[in-house]
Amino acid sequence: MRRIEESELIINPDGSVFHLHLKPEDIAENIILVGDPGRVELISSFFDTIELKKSNREFVSCTGTLNGKRLTVVATGIGTDNIDIVVNELDALVNIDFETRTIKEQHTALNFVRIGTSGALQKDLPVDCWLLSEKAIGFDGLINFYAGRNKVVDDDFEQAFTKSLNWNPLLTAPYVVDAAPDLLSKLVGENVIKGVTISAPGFYGPQGRELRLPIADANINDKITAFRYDNHRVTNYEMECSAIYGLSALLEHKAATVCVIIANRLAGTASKDYKPVMKKLVEHVLRGLTK
Ligand SMILES: O=P(O)(O)O[C@H]1O[C@H](CO)[C@@H](O)[C@H]1O
Ligand SMILES: O=c1cc[nH]c(=O)[nH]1
DSSP states (O other): OOOOOTTTSOBOTTSOBTTTOOOGGGOOSEEEEESSTHHHHHHHTTOSEEEEEEEETTEEEEEEEETTEEEEEEEOOSSHHHHHHHHHHHHHHHHEETTTTEEOSSOOOOEEEEEEEEEEOSTTOOTTOEEEEEEEEESSOGGGGSTTHHHHSOHHHHHHHHHHHTOOTTSOOOEEEEOOHHHHHHHOOTTEEEEEEEEOSOSSGGGTOOSSSOOSSTTHHHHHHHOEETTEEEEEEESSHHHHHHHHHHHTOEEEEEEEEEEETTTTEEOSOOHHHHHHHHHHHHHHHHO
16 A cells, blocks of 8 residues: 655644644544634634634634534645645645555545635626535645546636637636535525636736726636636635535535625725624534534
8 A cells, every 4th residue: 555655745743744733633524714813713713612722824713613513623724735735735634644644445525615805807706605516616626636626626617718709828727516415505595696716826917806907807707707617606706615625526525615705896885894794604504514
Protein backbone atom coordinates (compact mmCIF):
# COMPACT_ATOMS: atom_id res chain seq x y z
CA MET A 1 0.00 0.00 0.00
CA ARG A 2 1.31 3.49 -0.92
CA ARG A 3 2.83 5.36 2.01
CA ILE A 4 2.23 9.12 1.73
CA GLU A 5 5.51 10.81 2.53
CA GLU A 6 6.14 13.42 5.21
CA SER A 7 6.63 16.14 2.57
CA GLU A 8 3.25 15.40 0.94
CA LEU A 9 1.08 15.27 4.04
CA ILE A 10 2.66 17.36 6.77
CA ILE A 11 1.57 16.29 10.26
CA ASN A 12 2.47 18.56 13.18
CA PRO A 13 4.36 17.14 16.22
CA ASP A 14 1.05 17.00 18.18
CA GLY A 15 -0.55 14.79 15.51
CA SER A 16 -2.62 17.55 13.92
CA VAL A 17 -2.79 18.31 10.20
CA PHE A 18 -0.43 21.05 8.94
CA HIS A 19 -2.63 24.13 8.34
CA LEU A 20 -5.87 23.38 10.18
CA HIS A 21 -4.16 22.17 13.40
CA LEU A 22 -6.97 19.59 13.76
CA LYS A 23 -6.56 15.92 14.69
CA PRO A 24 -8.62 13.08 13.19
CA GLU A 25 -10.85 12.83 16.28
CA ASP A 26 -11.56 16.59 16.25
CA ILE A 27 -14.00 16.81 13.35
CA ALA A 28 -17.62 15.85 12.76
CA GLU A 29 -18.94 14.42 9.49
CA ASN A 30 -21.19 17.47 9.03
CA ILE A 31 -18.96 20.47 8.38
CA ILE A 32 -19.95 24.10 7.88
CA LEU A 33 -17.41 26.16 5.91
CA VAL A 34 -17.33 29.96 6.10
CA GLY A 35 -14.95 32.49 4.60
CA ASP A 36 -14.91 34.92 7.51
CA PRO A 37 -13.19 33.60 10.68
CA GLY A 38 -15.56 35.79 12.74
CA ARG A 39 -18.53 33.77 11.45
CA VAL A 40 -17.31 30.69 13.36
CA GLU A 41 -18.13 32.41 16.65
CA LEU A 42 -21.60 33.36 15.37
CA ILE A 43 -22.40 29.81 14.26
CA SER A 44 -21.01 28.10 17.34
CA SER A 45 -23.00 30.51 19.56
CA PHE A 46 -26.05 28.42 18.57
CA PHE A 47 -24.44 25.12 19.66
CA ASP A 48 -25.72 23.31 22.79
CA THR A 49 -22.21 22.09 23.67
CA ILE A 50 -18.71 23.07 22.53
CA GLU A 51 -16.14 20.28 22.30
CA LEU A 52 -13.13 22.15 20.94
CA LYS A 53 -11.92 25.41 19.41
CA LYS A 54 -8.73 25.63 17.33
CA SER A 55 -7.09 28.27 15.21
CA ASN A 56 -4.05 28.69 13.01
CA ARG A 57 -3.67 31.58 10.54
CA GLU A 58 -7.19 32.21 9.11
CA PHE A 59 -8.27 28.63 9.76
CA VAL A 60 -10.46 29.02 12.84
CA SER A 61 -12.56 25.96 13.75
CA CYS A 62 -14.99 24.75 16.36
CA THR A 63 -16.67 21.39 16.98
CA GLY A 64 -19.78 21.00 19.10
CA THR A 65 -23.29 19.61 19.15
CA LEU A 66 -26.72 20.99 18.36
CA ASN A 67 -29.92 18.99 18.94
CA GLY A 68 -27.74 15.92 19.58
CA LYS A 69 -25.91 16.25 16.25
CA ARG A 70 -22.14 16.76 16.10
CA LEU A 71 -21.10 19.67 13.87
CA THR A 72 -17.77 21.27 12.94
CA VAL A 73 -17.39 24.83 11.64
CA VAL A 74 -14.21 25.77 9.78
CA ALA A 75 -13.23 29.21 8.49
CA THR A 76 -11.50 28.88 5.16
CA GLY A 77 -10.43 32.48 4.65
CA ILE A 78 -10.89 33.91 1.17
CA GLY A 79 -10.34 32.07 -2.09
CA THR A 80 -10.24 28.71 -3.81
CA ASP A 81 -6.52 28.30 -3.08
CA ASN A 82 -7.48 28.15 0.59
CA ILE A 83 -10.24 25.65 -0.25
CA ASP A 84 -7.60 23.35 -1.74
CA ILE A 85 -5.93 23.31 1.68
CA VAL A 86 -9.09 23.03 3.77
CA VAL A 87 -10.91 20.32 1.83
CA ASN A 88 -7.78 18.19 1.26
CA GLU A 89 -6.83 18.41 4.95
CA LEU A 90 -10.37 17.66 6.18
CA ASP A 91 -10.49 14.69 3.79
CA ALA A 92 -7.09 13.50 5.03
CA LEU A 93 -8.34 13.62 8.63
CA VAL A 94 -11.02 11.02 7.87
CA ASN A 95 -9.64 9.05 4.93
CA ILE A 96 -5.89 8.77 5.62
CA ASP A 97 -4.48 6.80 8.54
CA PHE A 98 -2.10 9.28 10.23
CA GLU A 99 -0.10 6.44 11.87
CA THR A 100 0.63 4.38 8.74
CA ARG A 101 0.26 7.29 6.27
CA THR A 102 -1.85 5.10 4.00
CA ILE A 103 -5.29 5.64 2.50
CA LYS A 104 -7.94 3.90 4.60
CA GLU A 105 -9.89 1.06 2.97
CA GLN A 106 -13.17 2.36 4.38
CA HIS A 107 -14.10 5.73 2.83
CA THR A 108 -15.84 8.33 5.02
CA ALA A 109 -18.02 10.85 3.20
CA LEU A 110 -18.24 14.34 4.69
CA ASN A 111 -21.07 16.85 4.23
CA PHE A 112 -19.81 20.36 3.51
CA VAL A 113 -22.20 23.30 3.71
CA ARG A 114 -20.69 26.69 2.91
CA ILE A 115 -22.41 29.75 4.36
CA GLY A 116 -21.08 32.84 2.63
CA THR A 117 -21.66 36.28 1.20
CA SER A 118 -22.02 37.02 -2.48
CA GLY A 119 -22.82 39.57 -5.19
CA ALA A 120 -25.87 39.17 -7.49
CA LEU A 121 -25.67 39.21 -11.29
CA GLN A 122 -29.43 39.38 -11.95
CA LYS A 123 -31.66 42.39 -11.39
CA ASP A 124 -34.37 40.50 -9.51
CA LEU A 125 -32.00 39.29 -6.74
CA PRO A 126 -32.05 42.11 -4.17
CA VAL A 127 -29.47 42.62 -1.46
CA ASP A 128 -30.15 40.60 1.70
CA CYS A 129 -31.81 37.70 -0.17
CA TRP A 130 -30.47 34.11 0.19
CA LEU A 131 -29.01 32.25 -2.75
CA LEU A 132 -28.54 28.46 -2.82
CA SER A 133 -26.01 27.32 -5.44
CA GLU A 134 -27.31 24.38 -7.49
CA LYS A 135 -24.21 24.59 -9.69
CA ALA A 136 -20.86 26.31 -9.41
CA ILE A 137 -18.73 27.71 -12.21
CA GLY A 138 -15.05 27.95 -11.31
CA PHE A 139 -13.07 30.79 -12.90
CA ASP A 140 -10.18 29.74 -10.65
CA GLY A 141 -8.93 26.64 -12.49
CA LEU A 142 -8.28 24.58 -9.35
CA ILE A 143 -10.03 21.42 -10.47
CA ASN A 144 -8.08 21.41 -13.76
CA PHE A 145 -4.95 20.47 -11.77
CA TYR A 146 -6.51 17.14 -10.70
CA ALA A 147 -6.87 13.97 -12.79
CA GLY A 148 -10.46 12.94 -13.40
CA ARG A 149 -11.91 16.48 -13.59
CA ASN A 150 -13.90 15.43 -16.68
CA LYS A 151 -15.75 12.80 -14.62
CA VAL A 152 -17.22 15.38 -12.23
CA VAL A 153 -17.97 18.39 -14.45
CA ASP A 154 -21.03 19.34 -16.52
CA ASP A 155 -19.25 19.29 -19.86
CA ASP A 156 -22.18 20.55 -21.97
CA PHE A 157 -22.74 23.51 -19.64
CA GLU A 158 -19.01 24.34 -19.75
CA GLN A 159 -18.96 24.32 -23.53
CA ALA A 160 -22.13 26.39 -23.89
CA PHE A 161 -20.78 28.90 -21.34
CA THR A 162 -17.30 29.35 -22.86
CA LYS A 163 -18.79 29.63 -26.37
CA SER A 164 -21.39 32.17 -25.34
CA LEU A 165 -18.80 34.34 -23.55
CA ASN A 166 -16.22 33.98 -26.34
CA TRP A 167 -13.88 32.84 -23.56
CA ASN A 168 -10.50 34.61 -23.43
CA PRO A 169 -7.78 31.92 -23.91
CA LEU A 170 -5.49 33.83 -21.53
CA LEU A 171 -7.87 32.90 -18.67
CA THR A 172 -8.05 29.45 -17.06
CA ALA A 173 -10.74 27.13 -18.43
CA PRO A 174 -13.95 27.41 -16.38
CA TYR A 175 -15.28 24.24 -14.75
CA VAL A 176 -18.89 23.52 -13.79
CA VAL A 177 -19.84 21.18 -10.93
CA ASP A 178 -23.22 20.40 -9.32
CA ALA A 179 -24.10 20.58 -5.62
CA ALA A 180 -25.17 17.37 -3.83
CA PRO A 181 -28.97 17.11 -4.30
CA ASP A 182 -29.65 15.66 -0.83
CA LEU A 183 -27.79 18.55 0.84
CA LEU A 184 -29.66 21.08 -1.32
CA SER A 185 -32.93 19.57 -0.14
CA LYS A 186 -31.95 20.23 3.51
CA LEU A 187 -31.33 23.91 2.71
CA VAL A 188 -34.33 24.84 0.58
CA GLY A 189 -37.00 27.11 2.04
CA GLU A 190 -39.49 29.81 1.27
CA ASN A 191 -36.85 32.55 1.32
CA VAL A 192 -34.17 30.60 -0.51
CA ILE A 193 -33.60 31.29 -4.22
CA LYS A 194 -31.75 28.67 -6.28
CA GLY A 195 -29.11 29.62 -8.80
CA VAL A 196 -25.75 29.10 -10.48
CA THR A 197 -22.74 30.64 -8.76
CA ILE A 198 -19.42 31.77 -10.22
CA SER A 199 -16.40 31.51 -7.95
CA ALA A 200 -13.82 34.06 -9.06
CA PRO A 201 -10.10 34.16 -8.22
CA GLY A 202 -10.42 37.77 -7.02
CA PHE A 203 -12.98 40.30 -5.80
CA TYR A 204 -12.26 43.15 -8.24
CA GLY A 205 -11.07 42.45 -11.83
CA PRO A 206 -12.03 38.75 -11.76
CA GLN A 207 -15.61 39.77 -10.84
CA GLY A 208 -15.62 42.62 -13.42
CA ARG A 209 -15.29 45.39 -10.81
CA GLU A 210 -13.57 48.49 -12.13
CA LEU A 211 -11.91 50.83 -9.67
CA ARG A 212 -8.74 52.36 -11.20
CA LEU A 213 -7.87 49.40 -13.45
CA PRO A 214 -9.95 48.77 -16.58
CA ILE A 215 -11.25 45.23 -17.15
CA ALA A 216 -9.82 43.12 -20.04
CA ASP A 217 -13.37 42.32 -21.25
CA ALA A 218 -15.56 45.26 -20.23
CA ASN A 219 -18.73 43.37 -21.25
CA ILE A 220 -18.06 40.11 -19.41
CA ASN A 221 -20.71 40.64 -16.71
CA ASP A 222 -23.37 41.65 -19.27
CA LYS A 223 -22.66 38.43 -21.19
CA ILE A 224 -22.82 36.37 -17.99
CA THR A 225 -26.13 37.97 -16.96
CA ALA A 226 -27.64 37.28 -20.42
CA PHE A 227 -26.36 33.65 -20.63
CA ARG A 228 -29.03 30.91 -20.47
CA TYR A 229 -28.55 27.14 -20.53
CA ASP A 230 -31.59 24.84 -20.24
CA ASN A 231 -33.53 26.49 -17.42
CA HIS A 232 -30.39 27.90 -15.78
CA ARG A 233 -29.06 31.43 -15.51
CA VAL A 234 -25.95 32.61 -13.68
CA THR A 235 -27.01 34.36 -10.49
CA ASN A 236 -24.04 35.42 -8.40
CA TYR A 237 -20.30 35.81 -7.79
CA GLU A 238 -18.34 34.69 -4.76
CA MET A 239 -14.91 33.11 -4.26
CA GLU A 240 -15.00 29.52 -2.87
CA CYS A 241 -18.02 27.48 -3.99
CA SER A 242 -16.57 25.97 -7.20
CA ALA A 243 -13.53 24.48 -5.49
CA ILE A 244 -15.66 23.07 -2.66
CA TYR A 245 -18.00 21.42 -5.19
CA GLY A 246 -15.18 20.24 -7.44
CA LEU A 247 -12.96 18.74 -4.73
CA SER A 248 -15.96 17.21 -2.95
CA ALA A 249 -17.05 15.50 -6.16
CA LEU A 250 -13.53 14.16 -6.79
CA LEU A 251 -13.08 13.01 -3.17
CA GLU A 252 -16.63 11.61 -2.91
CA HIS A 253 -17.96 14.05 -0.34
CA LYS A 254 -21.18 16.07 -0.55
CA ALA A 255 -21.32 19.85 -0.81
CA ALA A 256 -23.75 22.76 -1.02
CA THR A 257 -23.41 26.53 -0.66
CA VAL A 258 -25.87 29.16 0.49
CA CYS A 259 -25.02 32.86 0.58
CA VAL A 260 -26.45 36.17 1.65
CA ILE A 261 -26.49 38.50 -1.36
CA ILE A 262 -24.71 41.60 -0.07
CA ALA A 263 -24.40 43.50 -3.37
CA ASN A 264 -26.44 43.72 -6.56
CA ARG A 265 -24.02 44.44 -9.38
CA LEU A 266 -26.69 45.56 -11.85
CA ALA A 267 -28.50 47.87 -9.46
CA GLY A 268 -25.21 49.15 -8.03
CA THR A 269 -26.48 48.55 -4.49
CA ALA A 270 -24.86 47.11 -1.35
CA SER A 271 -26.48 45.83 1.84
CA LYS A 272 -26.59 48.46 4.61
CA ASP A 273 -25.97 45.77 7.24
CA TYR A 274 -25.88 42.12 6.21
CA LYS A 275 -24.92 40.74 9.66
CA PRO A 276 -28.51 40.34 11.02
CA VAL A 277 -29.49 38.66 7.72
CA MET A 278 -26.49 36.33 8.02
CA LYS A 279 -27.58 35.41 11.55
CA LYS A 280 -31.02 34.41 10.24
CA LEU A 281 -29.45 32.39 7.41
CA VAL A 282 -27.22 30.58 9.92
CA GLU A 283 -30.31 29.66 11.97
CA HIS A 284 -32.03 28.40 8.80
CA VAL A 285 -29.03 26.22 7.85
CA LEU A 286 -28.63 24.83 11.37
CA ARG A 287 -32.34 23.91 11.43
CA GLY A 288 -31.95 22.12 8.09
CA LEU A 289 -28.84 20.22 9.17
CA THR A 290 -30.09 19.12 12.58
CA LYS A 291 -33.78 18.28 12.11
O1 LIG B 1 -18.31 35.93 3.27
P1 LIG B 1 -17.40 34.89 2.72
O2 LIG B 1 -17.76 33.50 3.14
O3 LIG B 1 -15.93 35.18 2.99
O4 LIG B 1 -17.61 34.90 1.11
C1 LIG B 1 -17.36 35.98 0.23
O5 LIG B 1 -16.74 37.11 0.83
C2 LIG B 1 -15.35 37.19 0.49
C3 LIG B 1 -15.08 38.44 -0.31
O6 LIG B 1 -15.49 39.57 0.36
C4 LIG B 1 -15.06 35.91 -0.32
O7 LIG B 1 -14.59 34.92 0.55
C5 LIG B 1 -16.41 35.61 -0.89
O8 LIG B 1 -16.59 34.29 -1.32
O1 LIG C 1 -19.79 40.88 -4.80
C1 LIG C 1 -19.37 40.10 -3.95
C2 LIG C 1 -19.86 40.11 -2.62
C3 LIG C 1 -19.33 39.22 -1.72
N1 LIG C 1 -18.37 38.36 -2.12
C4 LIG C 1 -17.90 38.34 -3.38
O2 LIG C 1 -16.99 37.58 -3.70
N2 LIG C 1 -18.42 39.22 -4.26
